Amino acid sequence: MNPKPHRTRQNNPDGMRNHVLDVAADLFQANGYHATSINDLLQKTRLSGGALHHHFPTKKSIGLAVIKERVAPAVRETWIDPIRTAVSLRKGVASVFADIIAGLEARGAVSGCPLNNLALELSRHDADFRKAIDAIFSEWRAAMTESISRTDGGARLDKTKRSDAAAFIISVYSGAMALAKSSQTASALRSAADILSKWLRDHHLESGHKTARA
Numbered sequence: 001m002n003p004k005p006h007r008t009r010q011n012n013p014d015g016m017r018n019h020v021l022d023v024a025a026d027l028f029q030a031n032g033y034h035a036t037s038i039n040d041l042l043q044k045t046r047l048s049g050g051a052l053h054h055h056f057p058t059k060k061s062i063g064l065a066v067i068k069e070r071v072a073p074a075v076r077e078t079w080i081d082p083i084r085t086a087v088s089l090r091k092g093v094a095s096v097f098a099d100i101i102a103g104l105e106a107r108g109a110v111s112g113c114p115l116n117n118l119a120l121e122l123s124r125h126d127a128d129f130r131k132a133i134d135a136i137f138s139e140w141r142a143a144m145t146e147s148i149s150r151t152d153g154g155a156r157l158d159k160t161k162r163s164d165a166a167a168f169i170i171s172v173y174s175g176a177m178a179l180a181k182s183s184q185t186a187s188a189l190r191s192a193a194d195i196l197s198k199w200l201r202d203h204h205l206e207s208g209h210k211t212a213r214a
Contacts, residue, residue: 017055020045024062025070029114033063033121060128063118067132071114075136080143089147090197090206093169097193101186112181116174141166153204165205172196 023044027036038059042052056062079096086092104110111117115136122129144166148154154162176192200206 020052020055021066021070025066028066029111029117033118064128064132067118071118072136075115075140079140083147084143088206089151090200093196093200094193097189101189104186110181110184113174113177116177140170144169148205151205152207169196
C-alpha cells in the first residue's frame with residue numbers, strides 16, 4: 001500500500017506555500033518543468049492533492065510563482081546586488097563568477113542557471129512564461145546598464161550602447177554556463193571570467209564605479 005500523504009498543519013498556509021515552491025524550484029532545476037509532474041510534487045512535498053491545489057490550482061501557476069518568487073530573487077542575490085555594491089564593475093563581475101564557480105565545485109555538479117534553463121524550455125511555447133522570464137532578464141539588464149553608466153567608459157556611451165554592453169555581459173555568462181552544464185566542469189566559466197575582465201578593462205568599464213552603500 002502507498003503511504004498516505006503527510007498532512008501539513010493548516011495553520012501555516014504561508015509555510016506550506018513556500019515549501020511547495022522550494023520543492024518545485026529544486027525539481028524544475030534538476031529535471032525540467034515539463035518532466036516534473038504533479039505527482040512528483042505531491043510525493044516530494046507529502047501534501048494531499050487538495051492541499052496543493054488550494055494554493056496552486058494548476059501546475060502552470062506553480063511554475064509562474066517559482067519564476068517570480070524563487071528565480072527572480074536568486075538572480076538579484078547572485079548578480080544584481082553584488083554588482084551594485086562592488087567597488088568597481090570589473091571586480092564585481094569577477095567576484096560573481098568566482099562565487100558561482102566555487103559553488104559549482106563544492107556541489108560537484110553543474111545544473112545550469114535556473115533562469116536560463118527555464119528560458120530555453122518555456123519561453124517559446126507559452127506567452128505567460130515568456131513574459132515572466134523576460135521580466136527577470138530586463139531587470140538584470142537594467143541593473144547592469146546602470147552600473148556601466150557609472151564607469152568612466154560607460155559615461156561616454158549613450159543609453160543604447162550601455163544596454164548593449166550589459167546584454168553582452170549577461171550573454172557571455174549565460175553561454176558559459178550552458179557550456180559548463182554540458183561539460184560538467186567550470187572551465188568555460190573561468191574562461192568567460194577572464195575574457196570579460198579583459199573586455200571591461202579594454203573598454204574602460206572598470207573604474208569610476210561608485211559603491212552603492214558604504
